[in-house]
Every structure is written in structure tokens, then in C-alpha cells.
Amino acid sequence: MNIVLLGPPGAGKGTQAERMSDRHGLPRVATGDIFRAALAEGTPLGLEAKRFMDTGKLVPDEIVEGIVTGRLGDADCRGGFILDGFPRNTHQAEALDRYLASRGGEIDVIISIAVEPEELVRRLTGRRVCGGCGANYHVSFNVPSREGACDACGGELYQRDDDNEGIVRSRLDVYKSSTEPLIEYYRPLGRLVSVDGSGSPDEVFTEISGAIDAATEREGR
Numbered sequence: 748m749n750i751v752l753l754g755p756p757g758a759g760k761g762t763q764a765e766r767m768s769d770r771h772g773l774p775r776v777a778t779g780d781i782f783r784a785a786l787a788e789g790t791p792l793g794l795e796a797k798r799f800m801d802t803g804k805l806v807p808d809e810i811v812e813g814i815v816t817g818r819l820g821d822a823d824c825r826g827g828f829i830l831d832g833f834p835r836n837t838h839q840a841e842a843l844d845r846y847l848a849s850r851g852g853e854i855d856v857i858i859s860i861a862v863e864p865e866e867l868v869r870r871l872t873g874r875r876v877c878g879g880c881g882a883n884y885h886v887s888f889n890v891p892s893r894e895g896a897c898d899a900c901g902g903e904l905y906q907r908d909d910d911n912e913g914i915v916r917s918r919l920d921v922y923k924s925s926t927e928p929l930i931e932y933y934r935p936l937g938r939l940v941s942v943d944g945s946g947s948p949d950e951v952f953t954e955i956s957g958a959i960d961a962a963t964e965r966e967g968r
């Protein structure tokens with residue numbers, strides 16, 4: 748099963764992709780995480796990506812597309828994958844379609860998670876991320892048992908550089924102008940599922956799981 752998770756910054760793509768990955772045994776391919784990992788290692792890719800991420804702009808298509816098609820070519824992605832944060836514009840969506848077609852595949856389901864902008868700002872400005880395993884927390888909605896430390900691995904929690912209010916608003920603008928049009932790009936396929944992302948993480952996950960089960964049945968897998 749090849750899955751695309753669409754949604755504005757803070758919609759819960761990472762939170763849900765993590766759970767879906769556990770439930771379905773599929774690798775999660777998250778372009779933002781790939782760039783942050785490259786930056787942590789100080790590679791040229793990471794430093795280049797940082798220039799765009801720090802202002803909330805999109806990293807250029809040719810860079811992102813090369814990384815994603817490279818990653819999807821890995822053995823663990825052959826049986827399916829969950830894309831989190833890619834594609835983010837029509838150019839990337841077309842590149843993905845071409846790449847999948849070249850290996851006889853396609854996107855099986857597109858999950859679009861919607862949340863009101865002010866709620867997104869609250870979620871992102873309060874988010875904390877584990878430097879060890881990447882798990883997400885929130886200072887009020889998803890508090891770790893020990894302040895500043897990850898429940899899963901004990902790693903130190905940090906705030907992303909692009910999670911201050913000014914950059915969050917720029918990221919929301921970029922979503923609106925570049926990424927949201929993908930909903931109409933995918934709609935004609937008949938595989939787009941819109942999910943209300945404003946409930947609790949458990950509620951959202953239940954809705955997504957139902958949509959994936961229905962898609963699995965439809966495809967007869």
C-alpha cells in the first residue's frame with residue numbers, strides 16, 4: 748500500500764504517520780525529517796535545506812524529488828510506504844506519479860488532514876521534539892512524564908527553529924498557495940480521503956485506520 752499524507756503544518760502528519768507505520772508495518776518517509784537529520788550531521792544537503800526551512804519556504808523541487816525517489820528505491824519501500832510532507836506542490840506530485848509509473852506502481856490512498864489555522868499555530872508553537880527518536884510532544888496537549896525528556900527513549904526535547912509564530916504563519920501561507928491545490932490534483936483519482944484532524948490523536952487515528960482498511964478492501968489486498 749502506497750500512502751500519501753497531506754495536510755498543513757501541524758495537522759498531525761508526523762504523529763499519525765508514526766502510528767500508521769506501526770500498525771501497517773510500512774516505512775515512513777518524511778522529507779522534513781530527512782532534511783533535519785542531514786542538518787544534524789552537517790552535510791551540504793542539510794545546510795542547503797536549512798536556508799529554506801528557516802524562512803518557511805519550500806526546498807527546491809529538484810533537491811526534494813531526487814531525495815524521495817532515491818529513498819523510495821530502497822528495498823524496505825518496495826512493499827509500500829507512507830509519505831509525510833511530500834509531495835508539496837504539483838511539480839512534486841507529477842514527479843512522484845512518473846517515478847511510481849516507471850516501476851509499475853501508483854498511489855493507493857491519499858489522506859488529507861484538515862485543521863483550523865489558529866489551532867495549527869497553537870500546536871506548532873507548543874511542540875517539542877525528541878532529539879533522540881524524533882517523537883513529538885506538546886507543552887499542553889501531549890506532555891511528557893518528565894519535563895524536557897522523551898518518554899520513549901529518554902532523549903532531550905527541543906523546539907524546532909521553524910516553530911516560532913512568525914515562521915509558522917509563513918509556512919501556513921506556503922501550504923495554502925502551493926500544497927492545498929494538491930487536494931484537487933488528487934480528487935479525480937477517487938482515492939482521496941478527507942479526515943478531520945481537530946479531534947484527539949486517537950480519534951484522528953481511528954478515522955485514518957478506517958479509511959486505509961476500506962482502501963485495502965477496495966484494492967483486494
Ligand code: AP5
Pocket residue numbers: 754755756757758759760761762763778779780782799800801803804805806807811831832833834835839870871873874875883884885888889909918944945946947948949951
Ligand atoms: P515538515 O517537517 O514536513 O513540517 P510541516 O509540514 O510544516 O509539518 P509539521 O512537521 O510541522 O507538522 P505535522 O503535520 O507533522 O504535525 P505533528 O504531528 O508534528 O517540513 C519542514 C520544512 O522542510 C518545510 O517548511 C520545508 O522548508 C521543508 N520541506 C519538507 N518537505 C518538503 C518538500 N516536499 N518540498 C520542499 N520543502 C520541503 O503535530 C504538531 C504538534 O501538534 C505536535 O506538538 C503534536 O504533539 C501536536 N498534535 C498532533 N496531533 C494532535 C491532535 N490531534 N491534537 C492535539 N495536538 C496534536
Ligand code: MG
Pocket residue numbers: 760761762779
Ligand atoms: Mg511533521
Ligand code: ZN
Pocket residue numbers: 877878879880881882897898899900901902
Ligand atoms: Zn525519544
